[in-house]
Amino acid sequence: MPREIYAYKCRKCGHVHYPYRMVCKNCGKNEHNEFEPVPLSKSGSLLTFTTLYSLPPDFEVPSLGLAIVALDGGITVTGQHRIDEPETGMAVRVEVEVVRRDGYDEHYGMVFYKA
Amino acid sequence: MTMRDVYVIGIGITSFTRLEFPLSEIAAYPAMMAMKDAGTREIDHLYVANMGGGRVNHQTGLASAVVDTLSLTPAGAETIENGPASGGSAVKTGYMAVASGLHDTVMVTGAERMREVNNLEATDFVATLTHPIAEHIYGVTLPSLAAMFTRLYMEKYGVTERHLAMVAVKNQNAALLNEFAHLHQRISIEGILDSPEAMTNNPYVAEPLRFFDCCPVSDGGACVILASEEVARKVGRPLVKLAGVGQATDTHAVHEREDPTDLLAVRRAAAMAFERAGLTPADVDVAELHDAFTILEIVESEECGFFPKGEGHLALERGETALGGKLPINVSGGLKGRGHPVGATGIAQAYEIVHQLRGEAGERQVKDARVGFTCNFGGFGNNVVCLTFKKED
Known part of the structure; x- marks a missing residue:
């Protein structure tokens, strides 16, 4: 599902x-x-973003892309991005994936990819 | 209902650094200093500002520990938690207690001991104030929110990494004149931005924010004692009035704000603090702003009304916000140089302003300072407390 x-x-x-x-x-x-x-809409545009190099202890990766996206239809959301060369205004699609693992718990959230 | 005037009669502070003392002692030491400064131990009530005692230090009910360690029982005491604006909130609560006539003399002390855990855990602890399901689960931290905000500000108003570095250099070097400051290391634009080693000296924490754009994680405490005019005149310290308080909130999740480059809670809290005091931004001689990230000093200097929106970085370029400039900002070193023990910061800002208005700030004294201002910024701008202070003869 x-x-x-x-x-x-x-x-x-x-x-x-x-x-x-x-x-x-x-x-x-x-x-x-x-x-x-x-x-929530599955497409939108990149409002702003960052690459975070100083990560909370749950994240065992060297860096993490974070972004705020203006979804088509007017809602704005925060999520993770997996875009190599992000630019503001770029069109993105939204997937719902595991964004954080905390012990045995998996948290689902929005991940943005280049449209 | 008429409210009474409120005065600051005593101040105290600890070094902001790594402190190997229990949290309650970090809160009590500046309180002892403040009682010596005021020359009184007659305290009706205590407000103790702290954000992380329960989570970081496994100590709750801090106020009960502090009031007893100071042998001030049976005075009433409460712990005030309002994130990084806990200090400002505690001062505001103390103001209300004296202004209303409920108490004559109120101690407001704040403390944080964040270095009991490592830097990443400390950052994660502060990140718990972000929205649990809309922000925190993604790995959002305060530096990352500040970074996304900075990118928008750069694109809209032409702020550059050089402007951010100028704030870092100004405040960290100002801290060299503050014996209580956390960072006593001179830095230069060359070393953190221009030299071939700059990327090693000053790597990105959350692009476009670099290491030197972020305040350090500090332990520390600060205290102010507030009192009615009658008590203040009896004590005989220079009369510094806590002239106005203002507080405002904004959406919990940052992405919900209509204009993502506005810090509306700062604008509203500042306007309220000025209005209640009958003062305007033009009256201010010295200000302590919440530069947890360098961008925030620039933006707060606009939202508080000192410079037009989008022009804070130009005032910085002109040197107007340095010691000796038109409006010196963060001559204490700010959060960037003095350090940021979250619960104590709002009180440390008040400490600096009172120190300045009394004319006791030595080498970092702002000449003829009579009106001071503080902005204590909680969350990423979702809960802000501003205070105005006025020297009286």
């Missing part, structure tokens, strides 16, 4: 949030569970 990462759409005003929050940022609707999960 393909894994999805979801944004959360307010059932009252339609505002889409990522990540999840308990109360709508736009209309302030203060009811429990009033968000509808909507899958």
Whole structure:
């Protein structure tokens, strides 16, 4: 089964949030569970990026690409990138993969590739 | 409701370095210094700022340990945790306690002992303040958020790696005049940017940020004692008023911000701190900004209102932010040179400003300084505390 990462759409005003929050940022609707999960777009453009050389202990690699991507449809997300020569504005596609291993736990998240 | 004026009557600080003492003693030592400075041991309440005691040092309930180690029981005491803005938050809470009339004399001390673990673990501990599922799982750290922010700022406003290196050189060399600073090593643009060895001396940590763009991981403590005007006049130290406090928050995840080159919480907290004090950015003679990364000094100098947006790096080029310039910033060395024991930093900034406004700062004294300002930046700009101080006759 393909894994999805979801944004959360307010059932009252339609505002889409990522990540999840308990109360709508736009209309302030203060009811429990009033968000509808909507899958995040699988394409977007690179807003900014870095290569991190000083890594948290869970990562046993020499460097890690991180990026903020503006997804098509208006949501902006943070994730890892695996792009050799990244440039801002570059079109990217999004895959959902294991982004962190912490003991036996595997955490899934967004990984950006050149489109 | 009218609020009372609040004054700083005593200050104390430890060396910012690696300290082989228990966390509670790192908080208590500057408190003893501050009580000597103020000439009083009559403390109604303690606020103890700390971020990592529970995680890094396996010590919780720090305030209870500190109040007892200072033999100040049964005074009330609380630990205040607000990430890297814990210090600023504790000063703000102390201000509220005195201004409201609840207490007459309040001790605000802060401490951090981060070097009990190695640098990577310390960076990972600070990274726990990022969004757990939208940022932290990816390996996002504060240096990486700062790096992505820096790239946008470079593209939009023409800031270069040279400007960043200029902040590093200015602040780290300023720290040579501060006996309590962590880094006492003179650096030059040549050594960290231009020479053939620069890439070895100053490698990328998170491109485009290099090693010398990041503050060191430090242990240290700092303390200020706040009091009502009546107590301040009785104590007889130079009258320095904590004239205004401001605090604002922003989205937890950095990617959610509408304009990714804005630090709105800094702008709002600073405006509030000025408004409450009846002061403007033009009144400020000396400022301590939160340069955990060199880019932040440049951007905060704009968002706090000292320079127009996108022109902080030009003021830096003109030397306006150096000692002797129009608005000296981080003459203490800043986080970059003095060090950044996270929970203590906001209080160390207040320490420096009071030291300056009293005219006791020696070789690094800003001439005729009467109004001072601090900006303590928590998270990556999601929780910011600003303070204004004014010397009175």
